[in-house]
């Protein structure tokens with residue numbers, strides 16, 4: 001009944017260990033079907049090697065299980081709130097990839113140092129603040145989603161221009177038009193995080209990329225007159 005959505009979700013989840021973005025049962029990917037108002041998400045705590053497409057749990061935007069026999073990811077309420085609030089995203093990925101987590105644990109935005117970063121977004125990668133005790137003791141995973149959404153609102157960032165965030169002391173969340181694109185963004189974020197870390201090791205006074213070069217790289221891929229790639 002939800003076979004296509006479960007297949008999409010399964011294939012995207014299986015990319016995480018292949019790309020070296022997760023160990024064991026870390027992380028999760030979901031894929032949404034906007035027409036039916038549901039999303040598929042990885043079940044909680046099942047090793048990737050044991051997952052099957054039919055294990056993907058179907059939930060609605062209130063994080064209620066609609067179909068499936070397994071318990072959904074512990075992060076389901078975060079995914080649900082992001083889908084509910086940002087009605088134009090098609091997939092979400094959460095990992096515990098090493099360099100992105102290191103920046104999150106340090107509580108730092110990732111500065112835009114070079115063209116690799118600018119090819120994907122013309123903003124620093126934001127780090128949303130750690131949750132308050134009340135949030136942690138309340139509806140924790142729902143509040144995690146709120147913290148991400150509020151960070152974008154507070155910084156006047158568009159979730160279409162920046163498809164990635166760090167959550168302080170936790171780790172990265174990424175999204176995109178599809179589940180596959182959200183995984184791509186998770187891999188890009190990890191690479192950007194690693195490059196920025198190494199850059200500061202070599203020169204702690206490294207300056208942000210100058211705006212002309214930043215805009216050239218961002219606009220040639222994402223602008224109205226973009227000319228990167230084959231145009232399809």
Ligand SMILES: O=C(CO)[C@@H](O)[C@H](O)COP(=O)(O)O
Nearest residue numbers: 025026027028044045073074
């Ligand atoms: O953030 C966490 C744990 O802190 C989770 O993302 C786990 O890494 C995966 O949990 P499940 O999706 O298997 O419940």
